[in-house]
Amino acid sequence: MNKLKVNTITLPPSVLNVYKPPDLPYLEKVVTAGEPCTLNTAVKWASSHKDIKFYNAYGLTETTVCAANYEFTKGLGHEDFNRDIPIGKEIPGACVYLFDELPQPVPPDVVAEIYVGVLGLSKGYIGHASHYNTDKFIRNPLSDDMLLFKTGDYAFQDPDGT
Template sequence: QLVNMYGITETTVHVTYRPLSLADLEREASSPIGEPIADLSWYLLDGDLNPVPKGCVGELYVGRAGLARGYLKRGELTATRFVPDPFGAEGGRLYRTGDLARYQADGVIEYIGRIDHQLKIRGFRVELGEIEAR
């Protein structure tokens, strides 16, 4: 069985789990990313941290116990990527993944792409802006 596990380094590596089916293969240009793992939550939010309706694209935010505390010795970066959680317990935070997704009509979350020009090569993040700057 083929399983799609969406993950980011700022969590305990994996965020979602979805066993793929033949029906998933028949979806045109779709990448379903599954359900959140037990110690994580996720939200699809607009630029004002409001949930987006089904069918609309939003940024994927991740929160709860499996989320890292921030970036070591990178307070400014931590402050921009780890934001207060408006939906959870006081003091909770959400991580802005930079990934775009949308809820399909059946509730499945579909990965769309990136907000920025970051890409991954063999699991390593590559910031194209850094390459262009050099």
């Protein structure tokens, strides 16, 4: 990466944690995705010797990867360094919902399952996994024009929509 002067990377936190910011002096932007990212990892990179923009992205293979994004800025006060940082807000072209078991939307601060709709959403599984389609790919109860993917992940929404 140094030989090529790479300035932007996307890595899962477990791989990112193999490096230290001084190891990659050309970096300007770090995107982490693929697994939960702790505050400790975000602080390490966003508070490095130079200003590196740090993003936590969320998405799934079925949603053509990214559906939500969170820009971490140094100086955010959090009490627990082992806490996962937020997955952020939906990106343009994506819809991210938190639904109860009905499925219906839940208010902020209520833990519920994440459902994602994006323009590139798969139409379903084929072959040996196709029997999961009716459980995992559902019509959006709020809009008939979009298919949603039931992720199996759970979250809550802050009052600001994060």
